[in-house]
Amino acid sequence: MFTKHFEVDPAHIDFQGVVDGLYYPFYMEWTRHAFMKEALGIDIEEEFKQGKMYMVLEYSLRFRKSLKQGDKLEVTCELQKNEKRNRVNFFQQINVNGVTCTDATFVATCFVNGRPSVPEAVAEALAQLG
Structure with a gap:
């Protein structure tokens, strides 16, 4: 499984002392792009x-x-x-000390000349899943 490591950015902390929910997808996006x-x-x-x-569709x-x-x-x-x-799904989790804090499924596609498709490298990786 592909993994990236981050430390919570203090600018992401809200008035309650926790990460504002808006920022969770950003950590996931950075990881998805790196993947x-x-x-x-x-x-x-x-x-x-x-x-x-x-594009992420949903x-x-x-x-x-x-x-x-x-x-x-x-x-x-x-x-x-x-x-x-x-389309393809990206399943992602944010874990801290082995505990899952959030999980998400991002549905994505690649538009080529306005038509949705799955790139060859993605299709090959999916084929290996079985």
Whole structure:
């Protein structure tokens, strides 16, 4: 499973002393983009220059435990098949000390000439899942 590590940014702490819920998806996005580049070899910025737009279409996020200042985060990312052939799911978790604080599923696609598709590198990785 692909993993990135972060420490909670103090600027993300709200008046209650916990990470504002707005920031959870950012930690996941940074990890998802790194996964695309490091694990799949897809540089989405370079791909955009070639007319390919990678987009999150929807996501569901479940909070289990609040993140606090000083927490060291382990953010994971793994591919999952979507029921539609031109979409892919990214299942992600934020863990602190082995405890899952949140999990989410991001549904994404790549638009090429306005048509949704799954890039070859993603399709190959999905095929390895079985």
